[in-house]
Amino acid sequence: MSTEDPAATASTWTAPTARRAKGGALDTTVRVPGSKSITNRAYVLAALSTGETLVREPLDSRDARLMLDALAALGAGAEHASDGVRVSPLTPGIGDATVTLGNAGTVARFTPALAALGERTVHFDGDAAIRRRPLSPLLGALRELGADIRDGGGEPGAPPFTVRGHGGLTGGEVDLDSSASSQFLSALLLAAPAFERGVTVRLVGTVPSEPHIAMTLDMLRRFGANPERSGREVHVPPATLTLADYTVEPDLSTAAPFVAAPLVAGGTVRIAGWPRETTQPGDWLRSLVAELGGEAAFERAADGSELLRVTGDGLLPGRELDLHEVGELTPVVAAMLCFADGPSRISGVAHLRGHETDRLAALATELTALGGHVTETADGLVITPAPLHAGTFHTYDDHRLVMAGAVLGLRVPGIEVENPATVGKTFPGFVDAWHAVLGEA
Numbered sequence: 001m002s003t004e005d006p007a008a009t010a011s012t013w014t015a016p017t018a019r020r021a022k023g024g025a026l027d028t029t030v031r032v033p034g035s036k037s038i039t040n041r042a043y044v045l046a047a048l049s050t051g052e053t054l055v056r057e058p059l060d061s062r063d064a065r066l067m068l069d070a071l072a073a074l075g076a077g078a079e080h081a082s083d084g085v086r087v088s089p090l091t092p093g094i095g096d097a098t099v100t101l102g103n104a105g106t107v108a109r110f111t112p113a114l115a116a117l118g119e120r121t122v123h124f125d126g127d128a129a130i131r132r133r134p135l136s137p138l139l140g141a142l143r144e145l146g147a148d149i150r151d152g153g154g155e156p157g158a159p160p161f162t163v164r165g166h167g168g169l170t171g172g173e174v175d176l177d178s179s180a181s182s183q184f185l186s187a188l189l190l191a192a193p194a195f196e197r198g199v200t201v202r203l204v205g206t207v208p209s210e211p212h213i214a215m216t217l218d219m220l221r222r223f224g225a226n227p228e229r230s231g232r233e234v235h236v237p238p239a240t241l242t243l244a245d246y247t248v249e250p251d252l253s254t255a256a257p258f259v260a261a262p263l264v265a266g267g268t269v270r271i272a273g274w275p276r277e278t279t280q281p282g283d284w285l286r287s288l289v290a291e292l293g294g295e296a297a298f299e300r301a302a303d304g305s306e307l308l309r310v311t312g313d314g315l316l317p318g319r320e321l322d323l324h325e326v327g328e329l330t331p332v333v334a335a336m337l338c339f340a341d342g343p344s345r346i347s348g349v350a351h352l353r354g355h356e357t358d359r360l361a362a363l364a365t366e367l368t369a370l371g372g373h374v375t376e377t378a379d380g381l382v383i384t385p386a387p388l389h390a391g392t393f394h395t396y397d398d399h400r401l402v403m404a405g406a407v408l409g410l411r412v413p414g415i416e417v418e419n420p421a422t423v424g425k426t427f428p429g430f431v432d433a434w435h436a437v438l439g440e441a
């Protein structure tokens, strides 16, 4: 998997219709790769630990490789073994280093603090898209906590920028507006055990993607830190991190199009390894299935492993959904709701304008171009039922738009998904897995 800008490999993919599925209704099991959010947190926490950590079943994708490359540039080690990736801690080092961000929010937000803890001069830059994504509230907070960060000639507080490491960060109290991305808060919390005074973050504004904050706190605890949250304050005292072994869960947000498939096309799809307890936002899909008239139930496979069985009949009601906590699911959910028999409204996701692309604008434009009646609001989308037709679905270098295009193709022949390779941000094997689910492997 290349970490080159995927725009370079543009082509189109005709998303298969479910009509072609063997035997009519879907009936299959799919295994999705490891969680991007958990994998990249595990790598960061492992790099901050005192000993080696074996990260089992990690995601291998553009974002995960960018994170490993970033940590290597900052002095950590990563050895690919048959049972996972062995990450060894950051080492001090001098001279210049470069961190390539791609369009990975987790790399752009989680690694600058690590550079400030070291002694290198580290240059950060990435795809054109990451230069437009919000970062400045985080860089401002890091400066207040003692980091030496210099703008690199573009927009202030955006890539390119340089972090000059002076061997550590004082830390302490800081105000943070994390309303544009929960990753700002996660970034401070993940690095805080290594700050001399830890950190106390006083939150200004509302933080989206709440499950991702719960994920950060949970993983900090597993690595030995003691974060405490009280109202709008989060405190992480200094701590020595260590964890020998960590197993990554399947990515439940990557599972979203596979959960959508039986609801949109009718039939059953089983998702292997769905955890009974998790902090992942994708777990909310189980309640969405019920709300949309389908069924999602845990099942045990013949080999004893857990599955989530999702069943639907292709009939979907319109719904009003606040996706503030689960924003990354919006593209797939919007695609599903295009097939509902009544109007729908998605709200609470203004921050999606700062994702891989402006997802609200992209979804409204692309779904309208295919015949849909989809309009943007300040913080979401209004979707009114209308028949869709064949056409090109532009994906704006956004993996989740590829997944949304696949869902549209289930019921609309001739959806040409532009640049399917960009899905490699989180699931390089997505197109093959999708064909397999439709019985076309």
Ligand SMILES: O=C(O)C1=C[C@@H](OP(=O)(O)O)[C@@H](O)[C@H](O)C1
Pocket: 036, 037, 038, 105, 106, 180, 181, 182, 183, 186, 208, 209, 212, 327, 328, 351
């Ligand atoms: O911390 C994380 O791993 C993530 C947090 C969320 O970011 P935002 O809060 O910016 O939406 C989510 O959308 C992103 O895909 C992954």
Ligand SMILES: C=C(OP(=O)(O)O)C(=O)O
Pocket: 103, 104, 105, 106, 328, 355, 356, 400
């Ligand atoms: C917003 C997303 O990614 P990132 O980690 O780049 O923010 C996403 O995966 O939907």
